[in-house]
Amino acid sequence: MSDDPKAAVDRRTFLKGAAATAGAAAATVLAQAPEAAKREATAKAESGRKKDRPHPGDIVIERPGSDFMLDVIKTLDLEYVATNPGSSFRSLHESLVNYGGNVKPELLTCLHEEAAVGIAHGYAKAAGKPMGVLIHGSVGLQHAAMAIYNAWVDRVPVMIFTGSVGNAATRRSVTEWNHSVQDPALLVRDFVKWDDRPASLQHFAESTVRAYKIATTPPMEPVLIDIDLELQEEAAREEGVKIPRLTRSRPPQGERAALAEAARWLVGAESPVIIADRCVRNQDGVKLMVELAEALQAPVVDLGGRMNFPMTHPLSHNEARRALVREADVVLLLEVADPWGQFNSLSDPHKDHRVLGKKDVRIVNLSMQDVYIRSNYQDHQRYQAVDLAINGDAQASLPALIEEVKRATTAERRSAFVARGARLADAQAKERRRAREEAAHGWDLSPITTARLAAETWNAIKGEPWSLAVSDRIPWARRLWPAAEYHHMLGGSGAQGVGYAAPAALGVALANKPKGLFTVTFQPDGDLMYSPGILWTAAYHKIPVLFVMHNNRAYHQEIMHVQRMAALHKRRVDRAWVGNVIDNPAIDYAKLAQAQGVWAEGPIDDPGKLGAALKRAVSVVKGGAPALLDVVCQGR
Ligand SMILES: Cc1ncc(C[n+]2csc(CCOP(=O)(O)OP(=O)(O)O)c2C)c(N)n1
Numbered sequence: 001m002s003d004d005p006k007a008a009v010d011r012r013t014f015l016k017g018a019a020a021t022a023g024a025a026a027a028t029v030l031a032q033a034p035e036a037a038k039r040e041a042t043a044k045a046e047s048g049r050k051k052d053r054p055h056p057g058d059i060v061i062e063r064p065g066s067d068f069m070l071d072v073i074k075t076l077d078l079e080y081v082a083t084n085p086g087s088s089f090r091s092l093h094e095s096l097v098n099y100g101g102n103v104k105p106e107l108l109t110c111l112h113e114e115a116a117v118g119i120a121h122g123y124a125k126a127a128g129k130p131m132g133v134l135i136h137g138s139v140g141l142q143h144a145a146m147a148i149y150n151a152w153v154d155r156v157p158v159m160i161f162t163g164s165v166g167n168a169a170t171r172r173s174v175t176e177w178n179h180s181v182q183d184p185a186l187l188v189r190d191f192v193k194w195d196d197r198p199a200s201l202q203h204f205a206e207s208t209v210r211a212y213k214i215a216t217t218p219p220m221e222p223v224l225i226d227i228d229l230e231l232q233e234e235a236a237r238e239e240g241v242k243i244p245r246l247t248r249s250r251p252p253q254g255e256r257a258a259l260a261e262a263a264r265w266l267v268g269a270e271s272p273v274i275i276a277d278r279c280v281r282n283q284d285g286v287k288l289m290v291e292l293a294e295a296l297q298a299p300v301v302d303l304g305g306r307m308n309f310p311m312t313h314p315l316s317h318n319e320a321r322r323a324l325v326r327e328a329d330v331v332l333l334l335e336v337a338d339p340w341g342q343f344n345s346l347s348d349p350h351k352d353h354r355v356l357g358k359k360d361v362r363i364v365n366l367s368m369q370d371v372y373i374r375s376n377y378q379d380h381q382r383y384q385a386v387d388l389a390i391n392g393d394a395q396a397s398l399p400a401l402i403e404e405v406k407r408a409t410t411a412e413r414r415s416a417f418v419a420r421g422a423r424l425a426d427a428q429a430k431e432r433r434r435a436r437e438e439a440a441h442g443w444d445l446s447p448i449t450t451a452r453l454a455a456e457t458w459n460a461i462k463g464e465p466w467s468l469a470v471s472d473r474i475p476w477a478r479r480l481w482p483a484a485e486y487h488h489m490l491g492g493s494g495a496q497g498v499g500y501a502a503p504a505a506l507g508v509a510l511a512n513k514p515k516g517l518f519t520v521t522f523q524p525d526g527d528l529m530y531s532p533g534i535l536w537t538a539a540y541h542k543i544p545v546l547f548v549m550h551n552n553r554a555y556h557q558e559i560m561h562v563q564r565m566a567a568l569h570k571r572r573v574d575r576a577w578v579g580n581v582i583d584n585p586a587i588d589y590a591k592l593a594q595a596q597g598v599w600a601e602g603p604i605d606d607p608g609k610l611g612a613a614l615k616r617a618v619s620v621v622k623g624g625a626p627a628l629l630d631v632v633c634q635g636r
Pocket residue numbers: 146496497498499524525526527528552554555556557558635
């Protein structure tokens with residue numbers, strides 16, 4: 001409160017004034033009074049309210065529509081609903097906490113809608129099931145849009161609920177009008193798989209169950225249900241209303257004859273290559289990938305959209321991608337987001353086009369790409385002609401493909417495979433040595449190299465059942481860490497929309513917590529500042545996650561872009577930092593975290609101090625809390 005006596009008098013006068021209702025006064029007092037006085041103030045406000053408005057105050061809706069909605073939501077396998085609160089779903093919010101007891105689903109308090117969706121995105125990949133997200137009207141959905149797009153491009157299911165006031169005749173002035181939309185989902189319809197706006201409780205039940213089914217049917221994608229305010233708040237009219245049972249679709253296997261043909265090509269090939277991207281969704285899928293690769297003794301290039309193949313395996317050849325494709329006679333693409341990019345390159349900034357593969361290379365594309373394509377957003381990438389396009393879910397098709405490979409393999413081919421396998425194992429061992437040698441370059445530099453950051457972090461967590469929440473930001477982790485299981489690396493944003501990494505790490509950690517996994521993430525500075533409030537959410541919900549900052553005090557990637565332009569225009573390259581650095585003042589990320597209740601240390605720019613600090617941070621996370629280590633690093 002202000003110390004100014006005049007201000008105090010003015011405030012008292014205001015509170016006594018006719019304009020101040022009992023409810024408003026109680027709200028003011030409640031905000032300031034100690035605990036004991038609060039109960040009294042509440043009681044007074046209650047009696048005042050009754051006196052002022054005897055008729056409407058007497059109306060009690062014992063079973064609002066939102067209770068029924070929650071009954072529907074509870075039939076789905078949703079552990080959490082991430083939300084930034086909003087009056088357009090206040091009734092469902094209240095049902096969740098009182099009627100539903102805030103369990104399954106439990107509300108996650110998020111400080112920005114983009115963070116809420118980002119959390120759900122990371123969670124779905126780690127948990128193997130969607131999370132709910134509750135978004136307020138037009139404004140909340142506008143905030144959420146980029147994160148929904150990331151999830152769309154990453155083929156990840158998210159159950160989005162928005163609240164809105166559909167009936168103009170009962171819409172209150174000003175805000176309810178400003179936050180209302182004729183067609184809420186229009187804003188994101190290009191990048192959700194399905195949406196609906198139920199007009200009744202029966203409609204809500206069917207559409208919500210349908211939405212869950214659609215979201216979790218590969219290709220998995222976000223879905224949206226808009227919930228009308230009156231349908232939530234009015235008494236539930238449930239005569240004859242039924243909640244339909246959730247049926248889950250089995251993912252479609254590619255056509256058997258086509259898989260058999262692909263198998264014959266692969267078996268007959270001298271230099272086959274398997275390229276996998278968003279291919280598997282769990283450890284069963286990783287095992288199938290190993291079985292396929294071993295059956296053929298073929299190299300696997302994992303593009304990293306998912307953790308498809310153990311990097312410790314002698315057939316793992318991620319770094320040799322270009323060389324392998326150049327030599328290949330058959331290439332198998334497994335849910336690869338950019339098939340064209342595997343056989344072509346376009347230089348930047350001169351756009352020189354190079355074809356990488358042999359002229360007669362045979363390409364098999366096993367994907368659901370033609371099913372989820374949309375017109376407006378161009379995430380489908382450039383058109384690539386292939387020799388065999390198989391429409392099917394990659395993981396679901398692997399068992400049949402493996403069977404066909406084994407069937408087609410003769411004794412003669414088997415011995416050729418053994419020789420190829422030995423060559424590949426040798427090449428892989430060399431690459432691993434090379435990676436370690438290269439990582440040692442600039443070992444003692446300050447700011448710290450990203451290679452040392454990855455190596456020191458590995459040293460600190462290697463005894464834990466680890467999981468790297470966002471695995472596409474520091475390439476060194478993919479080169480140096482012995483990732484072998486699905487949960488070891490959870491991929492990236494999908495659409496490269498910055499602001500994904502921090503919330504997604506939280507979502508991954510939430511899914512990992514009951515599994516006893518230790519979640520770590522390399523957190524870029526620019527990315528964190530899109531939704532720094534995720535740190536508070538981590539502290540509030542006690543989510544154990546280790547944020548190791550890759551703090552290069554810049555939008556470093558953008559510096560490189562502007563440098564390229566300056567070189568192209570023959571102008572000053574040294575001014576590329578303007579508009580791209582996040583420095584002077586440098587942001588104190590340790591303080592940012594501490595201010596929100598998160599254990600933190602830093603900034604650390606002495607590489608000699610990194611190991612010990614990491615140890616301290618690891619023990620905090622093992623204790624069940626989030627921790628952040630601010631490490632000042634080289635650009636890349
Ligand atoms: C929403 C969004 N805005 C802007 C960009 C453009 N962009 C690409 S990389 C990048 C820099 C990100 O900085 P940081 O997260 O610190 O990573 P760094 O490049 O420094 O490693 C930006 C701004 C983007 N991809 N997404």
